[in-house]
Amino acid sequence: MINWIYVIVLGILLGVLSAIFNWPFSVAISVIVLFAICSIGRMYYIAYASTDLGKIKKYIEKNKKDPFLNYLLVVEEGTKEEEIDAMERVIAHYRQPVIKNTYEMNRAIRLDDWERARYFADKLPGTKYGPYGKACIAAFLGNREEAKSYPLNTKWMEAAIEAQLALTENNLEAFDQFASDAIQGAKGLQRFALHHSLKKAKLEHNFNEI
Template sequence: MRLLPFIYIFIFGVVLTVALQFLEQPFWLIYIVIIVVYVVLLVLPPIYTVYKSNDLKKIERFLEKNKRKPIFTYALAVKTGNREEIISAIQLILSKYKQPYMQQVYKTILALFENNITRVEQLSTQISKEPLHTYYIAYAEALKGNFEDAHSLKGKLATDWMPYALDAIIAKEKGDLSAFRIAAEESINLARGVQKFNLVYSFEWMEKEMEN
C-alpha cells in the first residue's frame, strides 16, 4: 500500500488541528473533527470501492494492492478464469476464515468449481443466511436441469443482481447464448464493487465455455 497518501492525510490532520486550536475551539470538538476527517479520508474510500464502486479498473487496483487478503486473491483468480487458481484461492479462504457462515458459503462455491453438483445441493441447504441460502439452492437446481424449480425461487432473492444472475445460469445450462448474454448484462449492471468485478469475469468465462 502506498505511504504517500497517508503522509498527506496526516499533514492535513495536523494543519487542521492547529487551525482549530488557533480558533480556540474546545478540545472535544477538535478531537471529533479529526476523527471524522480521518474516517472520511481513510476508511470510507476502500469501503466504497469494495461495495459501491462501478469502476472496474479502480476495483482491480484495489484488489491488487490488497491481494494478500484471501477474499481479494479469490476475486483476482476469478478474473484469470483458471479453475485451479480459483480452487486454490477458495481453499485459502477456508483455511483462514473459520466463521460458520464463511465456511458454508465458500465450501459451496468450492463444490461449484469442482463440478460436484451433489455436494453443491447438499451444502447450499446448510448456508445459514439469506439471500445466498436460496441463491445457491436455486443454482443447484439449475445445474440439475430443474429449471422450473430454479426459476420459482427467484422471487425470494432480494438482492437486485441475483435474479438476473440466476437467469444467466439457467440460460447457460440450456445452451441459450442470447438469453445468457442479456441476463448476465442485467446482473452486472445492477451489481457494485467487488461483486460486480466477480460477475463480469465469471460470466466472461461462462460465455467462453458456451461458445466452445
C-alpha cells in the same frame, strides 16, 4: 484499507504546522480523524457501491493479501484449478461459518459436486446465499422449474440464475442479456466478481467473448 503511511505523514505535517502557526492540538486531531473517516468511507463505497470496474480492481489489487480479494483476482485471470486453490485459502482463512459454508458450496459447484454443494447450501439457512446456491445448482443441472422456485432477494441474483439457465440451454442471446442485467444490477466487489465469472462461464461454454 486506510493507508497508514499517509496518516503518519499527515500527522507529522500537521505537527509542524501546529508548531509554526500555534494551532491548538484539537485541530490536528480533527484533521486526522476526518481523513480517516473519508478514507474508510471511500473504501466502503468502492467495495459495496461503486460501478467503476477499474477503481474496484485497483482497490482489490491494493489489498490482494486478503484471501477473498485475491480470489477475485483469480476469478478474473486464473484457471479453474487456480480458482479452486484460491477458494480453499478463503475457507482456511476465515472463521465465520457463513463465509466458510458459502465458499465450500461455491467450490463444490465449481467441481460439479452437486451433492456436496447441496449439503453446504443447506448449512446456510436464513441467508441469501443458501437459496441462491440451490438455484445455481438447479440451473447448472438444467432444472428450470426448481431454479425458479427459490426466493431470491436481489435482482442481480435473479438475472444470474437466468443467465446460467440460458447457458445450460445453449441460448447465447438470452445469456448475453441476462448476464448484462446481472452485472448492471450488482455493485462493488459483487459487480467485479459477476463480470468476470460470467465472462469465464461463457468462454468455458465455447461462446464468443462477452
